[in-house]
Amino acid sequence: MAHFDENARPFSHQxxxxxxxxxxxKRVLSTEYWIPKNINFLWAMGMVLAxxxxxxxxxxxxLLMYYQPNTELAFDSVNYTIMTExxxxxxxRHIHGVGASVVFLVIxxxxxxxxxxxxxxxxxxxxxxxxxLLFVTFSAEAFSGYMLPWxxxxxxxxxxxxxxxxxxxxxxxxxxxxxxxxxxPGQAFLNRFFMLHVLLxxxxxxxxxxxxxxxxxxPHVNNQEGEELDFEKxxxxxxxGKIRESKVIPFNPVFLSKxxxxxxxxxxxxxYLVFYHFExxxxxxxxDPADPLKTPPHIYPEWYFLWSYEILRPFPxxxxxxxxxxxxxxxxxxxxxxxxPNVAPAHKRGLFKYWFWALLIDMIVLTFMxxxxxxxxxxxxxxxxxxxxxxxxxALPIIxxxxxxx
Amino acid sequence: xxxxKKGRRDFMGMVLGGYTALGGLGALYAMxxxxxxxxxxxxxxxxxxxxxxYKENELVVEKWRGKPVFVLRQSPATIEKLKKEKPEDLxxxxxxxxxxxxxxxxxxxxxxxxxxxxxxTQDFLCACHGGVYDITAEVTKxxxxxxxxxPPFRIDGKKIxxxxxxxxxxxxxxxxxxxPV
Amino acid sequence: MKELxxxxxxxxxxxxLYWGVEPFAHSQMHKHVEGDxxxxxxxxxxxxxxxAKRGESLAMACIGCHSIDVKNxxxxxxxxAAAQSFGVNPPDLSLAGKLLxxxxxxxxxxxxxEVTKSKHxxxxxxxxxxxxxxxxxxxxxxxxxxxxxxxxxxxxxxxxCHANRYDKWTQIGDVPKTKSNIKTGVDLDALEFKKxxxxxxNKLADYMxxxxxxxxxxxRARSEHFLETFIEDPQSQLPGTAMPRVGLNHEGLxxxxxxxxxxxxxxxxxxxxIGPKVLGFFVIFAFLAFLWKKSIWKGHH
Numbered sequence: 001m002a003h004f005d006e007n008a009r010p011f012s013h014q015x016x017x018x019x020x021x022x023x024x025x026k027r028v029l030s031t032e033y034w035i036p037k038n039i040n041f042l043w044a045m046g047m048v049l050a051x052x053x054x055x056x057x058x059x060x061x062x063l064l065m066y067y068q069p070n071t072e073l074a075f076d077s078v079n080y081t082i083m084t085e086x087x088x089x090x091x092x093r094h095i096h097g098v099g100a101s102v103v104f105l106v107i108x109x110x111x112x113x114x115x116x117x118x119x120x121x122x123x124x125x126x127x128x129x130x131x132x133l134l135f136v137t138f139s140a141e142a143f144s145g146y147m148l149p150w151x152x153x154x155x156x157x158x159x160x161x162x163x164x165x166x167x168x169x170x171x172x173x174x175x176x177x178x179x180x181x182x183x184x185p186g187q188a189f190l191n192r193f194f195m196l197h198v199l200l201x202x203x204x205x206x207x208x209x210x211x212x213x214x215x216x217x218x219p220h221v222n223n224q225e226g227e228e229l230d231f232e233k234x235x236x237x238x239x240x241g242k243i244r245e246s247k248v249i250p251f252n253p254v255f256l257s258k259x260x261x262x263x264x265x266x267x268x269x270x271x272y273l274v275f276y277h278f279e280x281x282x283x284x285x286x287x288d289p290a291d292p293l294k295t296p297p298h299i300y301p302e303w304y305f306l307w308s309y310e311i312l313r314p315f316p317x318x319x320x321x322x323x324x325x326x327x328x329x330x331x332x333x334x335x336x337x338x339x340x341p342n343v344a345p346a347h348k349r350g351l352f353k354y355w356f357w358a359l360l361i362d363m364i365v366l367t368f369m370x371x372x373x374x375x376x377x378x379x380x381x382x383x384x385x386x387x388x389x390x391x392x393x394x395a396l397p398i399i400x401x402x403x404x405x406x
Numbered sequence: 407x408x409x410x411k412k413g414r415r416d417f418m419g420m421v422l423g424g425y426t427a428l429g430g431l432g433a434l435y436a437m438x439x440x441x442x443x444x445x446x447x448x449x450x451x452x453x454x455x456x457x458x459x460y461k462e463n464e465l466v467v468e469k470w471r472g473k474p475v476f477v478l479r480q481s482p483a484t485i486e487k488l489k490k491e492k493p494e495d496l497x498x499x500x501x502x503x504x505x506x507x508x509x510x511x512x513x514x515x516x517x518x519x520x521x522x523x524x525x526x527t528q529d530f531l532c533a534c535h536g537g538v539y540d541i542t543a544e545v546t547k548x549x550x551x552x553x554x555x556x557p558p559f560r561i562d563g564k565k566i567x568x569x570x571x572x573x574x575x576x577x578x579x580x581x582x583x584x585x586p587v
Numbered sequence: 588m589k590e591l592x593x594x595x596x597x598x599x600x601x602x603x604l605y606w607g608v609e610p611f612a613h614s615q616m617h618k619h620v621e622g623d624x625x626x627x628x629x630x631x632x633x634x635x636x637x638x639a640k641r642g643e644s645l646a647m648a649c650i651g652c653h654s655i656d657v658k659n660x661x662x663x664x665x666x667x668a669a670a671q672s673f674g675v676n677p678p679d680l681s682l683a684g685k686l687l688x689x690x691x692x693x694x695x696x697x698x699x700x701e702v703t704k705s706k707h708x709x710x711x712x713x714x715x716x717x718x719x720x721x722x723x724x725x726x727x728x729x730x731x732x733x734x735x736x737x738x739x740x741x742x743x744x745x746x747x748c749h750a751n752r753y754d755k756w757t758q759i760g761d762v763p764k765t766k767s768n769i770k771t772g773v774d775l776d777a778l779e780f781k782k783x784x785x786x787x788x789n790k791l792a793d794y795m796x797x798x799x800x801x802x803x804x805x806x807r808a809r810s811e812h813f814l815e816t817f818i819e820d821p822q823s824q825l826p827g828t829a830m831p832r833v834g835l836n837h838e839g840l841x842x843x844x845x846x847x848x849x850x851x852x853x854x855x856x857x858x859x860x861i862g863p864k865v866l867g868f869f870v871i872f873a874f875l876a877f878l879w880k881k882s883i884w885k886g887h888h
């Protein structure tokens with residue numbers, strides 16, 4: 001039974017402690033949340049992602065004040081009202097557009113960091129899986145947001161991506177119409193994707209972020225060598241004052257101070273893009289209003305979807321859709337396809353080292369080809385890279401099974 | 407955490423925190439500006455009235471900045487009556503040539519309901535809380551604290567431009583006839 | 588040092604990725620068109636000098652269709668009636684001498700359809716000799732006002748075919764301020780204007796093959812280089828387009844581009860004013876954060 005001291009002053013430390021256990025919370029979540037000392041700046045990417053999500057959320061709130069989810073008004077509400085009339089409206093929009101693009105860059109860095117250091121392996125599978133769920137939800141969030149300015153790219157991306165659900169020769173056209181609420185992307189489509197973008201998906205994302213943090217608490221964060229630490233022993237050392245000998249540091253303030261420094265560097269880069277180099281994140285074609293009677297000469301998704309788009313494109317419709325579907329989920333299977341018990345950075349893992357770099361380079365090649373016109377040599381390279389992508393994933397269990405135990 | 411470093415840590419942490427708060431203030435300013443009325447809203451804040459459009463003793467409701475504006479052209483008889491009974495109220499009228507106008511924002515100064523014109527009693531009654539205004543929209547019965555507000559106006563020949571401040575309006579403001587709207 | 592190495596690898600891959608999806612991909616998607624620096628090299632240089640005096644009397648033939656506002660000469664028809672006769676409203680000529688390239692202008696008077704590279708150009712040849720053409724050009728140069736605003740440049744060169752709704756410009760002029768009836772909410776004057784504009788646009792679409800696009804935000808939809816080379820010679824970027832070559836000189840192009848920028852990218856001055864401050868803030872932030880980190884990590888290694 002809880003004890004409540006009747007003499008405790010309201011909102012005093014003791015009063016709050018009795019009601020909210022703030023000392024325990026602080027200890028568990030911050031000052032005695034132990035992080036390995038042997039880490040590098042890539043371990044700050046989680047915080048960078050959280051900060052970017054915060055920027056997207058805040059800028060999104062202000063865009064939401066003036067955006068009109070109406071096929072007649074949407075384009076001008078974004079490009080005229082927000083960009084011209086609203087005080088600092090252009091700033092929110094540029095932060096939002098650049099943030100949406102950069103957040104994927106950081107997600108990919110975060111993912112490949114996890115792959116390189118084996119941070120998805122035994123004990124940490126749920127961290128990986130919840131992270132992948134976040135990746136998928138962020139993808140949906142990015143896509144639904146891309147519909148909202150209702151420019152040419154919005155419209156035709158909406159057309160093409162929803163058509164994927166027809167399932168090729170399954171001809172599930174009724175499903176496509178159900179998703180759109182219309183025969184083509186129209187008012188119903190815009191309204192429901194607006195709802196997804198500003199309410200349902202952000203709620204899911206916030207929930208998943210909490211889950212992702214939760215999955216970290218027990219297995220703890222990995223370290224640069226994949227070393228298995230006895231956190232209780234190391235924490236005891238640290239608390240004794242042997243901070244040099246201890247292999248761990250508390251989240252607050254030691255790990256946090258490093259995070260904040262990385263954030264500072266990141267923000268210089270981020271706001272440089274916002275003010276001086278935003279074009280890459282705001283495709284010029286989308287500054288033409290949606291025209292259901294005219295497809296732009298080149299259509300392509302934003303850069304972060306290009307690799308999976310290129311896995312779809314070089315194949316005939318049906319195999320293409322199957323390949324695309326597999327590419328979307330294959331990363332979920334990583335913890336189970338990697339058969340090696342070693343938790344170690346890729347450079348200590350024999351063939352896996354080559355597998356890692358081959359995967360990274362193959363995905364970059366796929367990304368390049370995904371944007372180029374599907375003609376001549378580009379199609380051939382795209383096809384080879386797409387096939388190679390699957391070869392890599394088939395090879396993964398084989399090469400990791402053979403891997404020597406460290 | 408070894409205690410000997412605590413002082414310095416706190417100092418740098420506080421410097422960084424204070425500096426961040428400064429940036430936060432800048433962000434708050436941008437957010438405040440985003441909430442401001444849009445320039446197009448402000449630019450649309452002008453309404454031009456043509457005095458020949460109004461007949462004596464007939465109330466017309468115009469719209470200015472989205473608010474109802476009462477326009478009532480007073481008859482010579484009313485003017486005569488006012489001169490005798492309530493000369494103070496004459497100051498509330500806008501004179502354009504020979505014509506006298508009552509022009510005011512048609513929102514009760516109490517809580518913003520629209521008072522109704524009663525031709526038979528030559529006054530305005532606000533049904534929400536029972537406030538009454540006379541023919542020049544000066545308050546005669548509480549709860550309204552003052553007469554209906556007169557919008558900024560400028561007289562331009564036979565036209566009255568609401569939303570611009572002319573010398574006649576400035577004088578009314580200076581004399582305390584109305585409050586700035 | 589190890590961290591710097593890792594950072595170098597991350598940065599290198601990021602830059603390669605950027606190069607592939609932006610500069611490289613775009614260089615492959617769009618053919619590069621080299622501009623001619625508004626020299627109109629396909630046209631022969633003029634061999635005669637124009638005489639503005641002589642040009643004045645020759646130019647009187649122009650007001651059969653065109654207005655010359657600086658000389659208080661009105662057009663014979665309003666925009667809608669003109670479009671019904673010609674397909675498009677002929678421009679006011681006050682700025683012709685100032686914003687058009689001299690050589691282009693003279694050749695244009697001799698053979699409009701060929702020079703504009705627009706087969707069905709409404710204007711007939713309007714000078715019978717190179718001397719006449721040069722005289723007319725000299726006259727229009729002599730009457731042109733000293734200062735031209737970007738919008739005036741746009742109206743003269745583009746505005747009779749291209750609306751700019753972000754500046755409330757339509758092909759037949761600025762959208763007028765009208766007032767709706769307080770009792771019914773009906774704004775007859777606005778409806779009247781819409782009808783006139785619609786009539787004009789239908790005629791224009793018949794003349795051009797389709798309604799030329801609104802240019803409010805074209806500045807962000809196309810690159811600056813595209814716009815400049817396209818205006819210089821539309822056929823170079825869009826072979827077969829109905830848009831005529833307009834023959835702007837440097838001043839004309841500059842005015843048009845300035846106007847397009849003002850409606851298409853109005854936040855540019857504000858970005859440039861605030862950008863350095865925000866970046867400066869974060870540079871200092873990162874420095875302070877570095878000091879904080881250093882003080883906290885003391886004794887950890």
